[in-house]
Amino acid sequence: xxxxxxxxxxxxxxxxxxxxxxxxxSDIIIAVDGGLERCLALGIEADYLCGDLDSLEHALLQAxxxxxxxxxxxxxxxxxxxxxxxxxxxxxxRNAVICNxxxxxxxxxLGLIQNLQWAQLHGVKAxxxxxxxxxxxxxxxxxxxxxxxxxxxxxxxxxxxxxxRSSGLKWNLKNLVLEPHLSRGISNxxxxxxxxxxxxxxxxxxxxxxxx
Numbered sequence: 001x002x003x004x005x006x007x008x009x010x011x012x013x014x015x016x017x018x019x020x021x022x023x024x025x026s027d028i029i030i031a032v033d034g035g036l037e038r039c040l041a042l043g044i045e046a047d048y049l050c051g052d053l054d055s056l057e058h059a060l061l062q063a064x065x066x067x068x069x070x071x072x073x074x075x076x077x078x079x080x081x082x083x084x085x086x087x088x089x090x091x092x093x094r095n096a097v098i099c100n101x102x103x104x105x106x107x108x109x110l111g112l113i114q115n116l117q118w119a120q121l122h123g124v125k126a127x128x129x130x131x132x133x134x135x136x137x138x139x140x141x142x143x144x145x146x147x148x149x150x151x152x153x154x155x156x157x158x159x160x161x162x163x164x165r166s167s168g169l170k171w172n173l174k175n176l177v178l179e180p181h182l183s184r185g186i187s188n189x190x191x192x193x194x195x196x197x198x199x200x201x202x203x204x205x206x207x208x209x210x211x212x
Contacts, residue, residue, distance in 0.1 A: 002094060002095050003024075003026045003027055003028070003093060003095065004022075004023075004024075004027045004028075004093065004095040004096065004097060005027065005028045005029075005030060005088040005091070005093040005095065005096045005097070006023055006027060006028070006029050006030070006044075006096075006097050006099065007030050007032055007035075007081060007084045007085070007088070007096060007097065007098045007099065008029060008030070008031050008032065008035040008036075008038050008039050008042075008044065008046065008099050009032045009033075009035045009038070009080075009081060009098065009099060009100045010032065010033055010034030010035050010037070010038060010055060011100045011101045011102070011103065011104060012035060012038040012042070012099035012100060012101070013099065013100075013101040013130050013131040014042070014131070015131050016097075016099060016129050016130075016131065017129040017130065017131065017132065017133060017134045017208075017210070018097075018129060018134070020042060020044065023044070028047045028048070028088075028091065028093065029044055029045065029046045029047050029048070030046065030047065030048045030049075030050055030084045030087060030088065031046035031048070031049050031050070032050055032051050032080045032081055032084050033049075033050070033051035033052065033053055033054065033055050033056055033080050034055040034056050035099075036049055036056055036060055036064065037056070037057070037060065038099075040060075046064075046068075047068065048068050048069075048070060048084075048087060049061075049064050049068060049069045049070065050069075050070040050072075050080060050083055050084045050087060051070075051071070051072065051080030051083065051084070052071070052072050052073060052074045052076065052080060053069075053071055054074055070083070070087060079111050079115070081098060081100075081111070081112065081115050082111075082114075082115055082118060085098075085115055085118060085119055085122075085124065085126065088119075088124060089119075089122045089123070089124055093124065094123060094124055094125060095124070095125050095126075096119060096124050096125070096126040096127075097126070097127055097128075097129055098112060098115065098126060098127070098128045098129070099129055100112060100128055100129075100130060101130045101131065102128065102130045102133065102135075103130075112128050112135070113128075113135065113205060115128075116128065116135065116136065116137050116205070117137065117157070120137045120139065120203075132209060132210040133207055133208065133209050133210070134207070134208045135205065135206070135207050136205075136206055137157070137203060137204070137205055137206070138154075138197060138199065138203070138204050138206050139199065139202075139203040139204075140198075140199055141196070141197060141198045141199065142195070142196070142197045142206065143194070143195070143196050143197075144194075144195050145193055145194055145195070146193070147168075147190045147195050147208055148168075148190055148191065148192060148193050149190065149210075149211060150190045150208050150209055150210055150211060151187050151188065151189060151190070151207075151208070151209040151211060152169065152188045152189070152190050152195070152206065152207070152208055152209075153185060153186045153187055153188065153206070153207040153209070154173075154178060154185035154186075154188070154197075154204045154205070154206055154207075155178070155180070155183075155185060155186075155204060155205045155207075156178040156179060156180045156185070156202055156203070156204055157180065157202075157203045157204060157205055158180065158202075158203065159180065159202055159203075160177050160178065160179050160180070160201075160202055161177070161178045161199060161201070161202030161203065161204045162175075162176075162177050162199065162200040162201040162202055163175065163176045163177075163178070163197070163198065163199055163200065164198040164199060164200040165196070165198045166196060166197050166198070167192060167194060167195070167196045168190055168191060168192030168193070168194050168195040168196060169188050169189065169190060169191060169192070169195070170188060170189035170190075170191050171188050171189075173188075173197065178202075178204065185204070190208070
């Protein structure tokens, strides 16, 4: 079983798309700044604390082990979540879940998408999960079960995305080309128990959304 790094942001939701119950003893938890407070509220013990720590109560900061605290200056190039992903890569983890409700600023959500791209470039399979949505990057193929009844949106990144085949979708993707400047890939319906996507060329940002 592949170990997973869970990045708990200050905007981590009370319930998660795949459930916090998916966290196993072999996984690692990184609290991002005020995400430490979310860990405490969720009953999750953080292994590391990362960020500029400008939104964390002083008492919580003082109580957390200093050797597990990764503190950075407020004036920096990277976001706190990006710094946490860098630690994930440094520790050798190849799977990561960023927990964020994505209900705040649009620029922060765009930053999370950039975090996914950074992770992909550095060999980390990452996703962002809120209560009802999961965001991840597909650059070759994606196979999964259990998403029947959800919506799937696909957005081409950087260049046109050429699909070779798909199954489990209302609108088949075979031979489809998605352009980065067109929204044709939004709100497809997952109709089958087995979802399969295969790309011949390009990379897409995939979003799975629970309905109801």
